[in-house]
Structure formats: structure tokens, C-alpha cells
Amino acid sequence: MSMKLLFSATPAFGHILPLVPLMRAAAGAGHSVGLLSSAGFRAAVGEELPPEVEFLAAGVMPEVFSADAGRRTGADVFHPTPSTIGEIFGGSRVDLAVEESIEQATAWAPDLVVAEPFDAVGPLVAARLGVGWHKAGIGPALPAVITDEIERVASARYDRLGLRPVAASSYLDPCPPQLQDPDWSPVTPVRAVRPQAHRRPEDAALDLPGFGEPGKPTALVTLGTIFSDPDTLSAVVAAVTEAGVNVIATLGSSLRHPTASTTAPTDSAHVRYVPFVPLDQLLGKADLVVGAGGVGTVVATLAHGLPMVLWPQGADQPINAARAAASGASITVDSAAGITPAVAELLGHDAYRDRAQDIAADIAKLPPAAKVIAEITNPQS
CATH class of the missing domain: 3.40.50.2000 (Glycogen Phosphorylase B;)
Incomplete structure (x- = not known):
């Protein structure tokens, strides 16, 4: 009925x-x-x-x-x-x-x-x-x-x-x-x-320009829609690229409609910036995720079997980051300076990815x- x-x-x-x-x-x-x-x-x-x-x-x-x-x-x-x-x-x-x-x-x-x-x-x-x-x-x-x-x-x-x-x-x-x-x-x-990772009713395929060195691992950087201020995003992207990976970075609310005082950053050989895009389209292009710990990002990332580095910015993010770290699939840092070694740790040890994939298998059930x-x-x- x-x-x-x-x-x-x-x-x-x-x-x-x-x-x-x-x-x-x-x-x-x-x-x-x-x-x-x-x-x-x-x-x-x-x-x-x-x-x-x-x-x-x-x-x-x-x-x-x-x-x-x-x-x-x-x-x-x-x-x-x-x-x-x-x-x-x-x-x-x-x-x-x-x-x-x-x-x-x-x-x-x-x-x-x-x-x-x-x-x-x-x-x-x-x-x-x-x-x-x-x-x-x-x-x-x-x-x-x-x-x-x-x-x-x-x-x-x-x-x-x-x-x-x-x-x-x-x-x-x-x-x-x-x-x-x-x-x-x-x-x-x-x-x-x-x-489920967020998807739109009818998503067109996301076509991103290729990276200068396509053979490198790719990190998705997403600080969500609230805490993605330009300075924080820039610091995170710089720290991630320093680890020797390619980066897809999402723009938060403050950068979706740039003004004279809030200019959207530009791509480089190793960085591609995207507007608000459903995570389901982005996670399939990434090997790991670096984020702030928003619950939607954390759960969607694990559903895709990817490990994470999380730098909580506020709200419930510290709780989510702590639970993700306890699961064995994530590393929590307290500053941008901690991101580079944390990304290197994820890439250098399969245990984080293995744990994320185990959780993804459980989610699928x-x-x-x-x-x-x-x-x-x-x-x-």
C-alpha cells in the first residue's frame, strides 16, 4: 500500500x-x-x-x-x-x-x-x-x-x-x-x-584533465561544505602534494561561488580542483582520502574501501575521526604539518587499506x- x-x-x-x-x-x-x-x-x-x-x-x-x-x-x-x-x-x-x-x-x-x-x-x-x-x-x-x-x-x-x-x-x-x-x-x-556515498539522481561522468605524472597515487582532499576555508584548504593540499601524490581537491561553500576576496584556486600539474561534486563520483578516482572528518565523508570513504587521514576542524569531526582511527583504517592528525607523514604512512603500509576494504565488505552486507x-x-x- x-x-x-x-x-x-x-x-x-x-x-x-x-x-x-x-x-x-x-x-x-x-x-x-x-x-x-x-x-x-x-x-x-x-x-x-x-x-x-x-x-x-x-x-x-x-x-x-x-x-x-x-x-x-x-x-x-x-x-x-x-x-x-x-x-x-x-x-x-x-x-x-x-x-x-x-x-x-x-x-x-x-x-x-x-x-x-x-x-x-x-x-x-x-x-x-x-x-x-x-x-x-x-x-x-x-x-x-x-x-x-x-x-x-x-x-x-x-x-x-x-x-x-x-x-x-x-x-x-x-x-x-x-x-x-x-x-x-x-x-x-x-x-x-x-x-551510500552521495550521488545525484542522474550524474554525468566526471571528466578531469590528466595529471602531469599519472602513475602516482591520487589523494582526494575534501574538507566538506562548512569548514573548507581557503587558507585551510591550501595548507592541506600543499601538505598532501608534498607526500608525492596527485590531488583532487573539492571546494567548499566559501569557494563554490568565488568573490573578489575569495578566489578559487587554480589547477597545477599535480592538483585538480572540483566544485561540489557527489562523493560517489570522486572516490572511484582516489587511492586515499584526506579530510576533516565529516560523517558523510568518513562513512562513504569506508564504503569504498579507502584509507583516510583526518584533520578535524569542528562540530562532530573529532568524534568521527577518533572512531575511524580506532577502526584501523585512518590516521588522525592535529595540524597540517602532520598530514605529509601520515599520507606516507598510509601509502607505505597495506594494513590501513586492508582494514578499509574489510569494513567495505561488511558494509556491503x-x-x-x-x-x-x-x-x-x-x-x-
Whole structure:
């Protein structure tokens, strides 16, 4: 039976792109699919979504709700504690999105809601409409100290609306076991789901000019869409090329649309710069990845069986880097100076690649998104 599935997510690539395989699977199974997020992110994320997905615009962008949380609490939102994270996602984001979200969702009338872990809007909408919901992970499960704070702060918003929080029916977990926190104790049933590197509905082949020395190994340098400031990117690329490899480097948000003060770097014999390109197109051209530790990059890299060097820049990246290093497939560094010897270490010892390929084989055995969608839309089957 066809259903209407409403996905609800923070307006940011790292929160929405991990949900895309589930959206694609739901649409492929004949269900109607909607995405509830900020209108300010519609244009940026639109071409990354399956064409069947209907965008329901509600709420404001992260810089707005984060600033609101800072004003309300006096906290430093750029170096947040768990309580500050709770105020940002369980407080300000909800306050500035809840009316529009309920209005949009009521008109769309979903049968089921799927929300990512930082999203407190979707569960509230589900409670208001009296429908079930599932939590969809975007990487390693958030520590309880963070999820508890988001839920605690959000509970006051439920009280104002005369609602009671409803527990998620299940947790859809795309995190390979090797990256998951061994101390994680889930409070809801867990459904493993196979993660995928991001791809667009119809990707054209990526045609890159050849390198001056094509026989060298190739490193993919990607700092994600948020932390890829020009100086950091330049330092990382210089450190990687010093290790004697060719480089494909992605440009982050600040360099996708260069201005007079932010000029896109130029290619050289050993470096090729690319704009925002789905990772699935890039990972097949690389022998290793050097990144900041964004969860999408880490999981996608392991799904392709590649080793990594990670230099965390902020947010959850230190946690992801630590878990990747513990898996045996990655090296963590704390400065650009550590990147050159770390790349040499990866290239000089097969153990890192072997471990990454073992993890990739385990990921390939996880249930595909289509199976998980079938389970949550027909739980009696």
C-alpha cells in the first residue's frame, strides 16, 4: 500500500544527504516523499534530491537559529556544550520553525515521519498529527548527553502546544559497526541500513584533465561544505602534494561561488580542483582520502574501501575521526604539518587499506535502504 513519508531535517548537507538513499528507496517503492526543511536551503539541496521529493519549506537557516540560541542563553554557539546544542536544536530551531512546520505538514498529511537525530521538529509534528515516526541516523549515534539535552529543551515546546513527546518506533542506523561507539546503548529498536556515498539522481561522468605524472597515487582532499576555508584548504593540499601524490581537491561553500576576496584556486600539474561534486563520483578516482572528518565523508570513504587521514576542524569531526582511527583504517592528525607523514604512512603500509576494504565488505552486507523502507511502511510483513 502506498504511503506518504515526510522526512524532516536540519537545513544542512551533512544532515540531509545521508537521508537521500532512504528517500530514493521510498520513492522507488511508490510512496509519496516530502522533505521538511528551511526554504533557504531549497535551492542548494534541490538537485541533490530525487525528483519525486516534494520540498515543504518551513523554518530558518542554521546561522539564524544558532544566533537566536546565543542571544537567549549568552552561550558561545561556535564552541557549544551539550546544553548549548540542546538550546540550538531543541529550542531555537523549534521555536522558529514549529508554526510553519505544523501548517505545512498538516496540509501535506503524512502517514509517517522520518527525522534525523538533530531534528526536533519532525517528532513534534508527528505528535501533533498523531502519526508514527522513525529516527534516521546520519553517522555514529549521538552521545546520550546530547540527545538528552535536545529532548529536554524540546519538551518545553511540547508543553506549550499541549502535546506529549512520542518515542521513535525505531532507529535507522547507517553507521558501520566499526565506527559505532561501543558504549552506545540504544533505547529504541535498531534497523541497520547500508550507507551510500552521495550521488545525484542522474550524474554525468566526471571528466578531469590528466595529471602531469599519472602513475602516482591520487589523494582526494575534501574538507566538506562548512569548514573548507581557503587558507585551510591550501595548507592541506600543499601538505598532501608534498607526500608525492596527485590531488583532487573539492571546494567548499566559501569557494563554490568565488568573490573578489575569495578566489578559487587554480589547477597545477599535480592538483585538480572540483566544485561540489557527489562523493560517489570522486572516490572511484582516489587511492586515499584526506579530510576533516565529516560523517558523510568518513562513512562513504569506508564504503569504498579507502584509507583516510583526518584533520578535524569542528562540530562532530573529532568524534568521527577518533572512531575511524580506532577502526584501523585512518590516521588522525592535529595540524597540517602532520598530514605529509601520515599520507606516507598510509601509502607505505597495506594494513590501513586492508582494514578499509574489510569494513567495505561488511558494509556491503548491511540491508539496503529499500528493505528498510519496506519494513517501516509494512511492519506486519
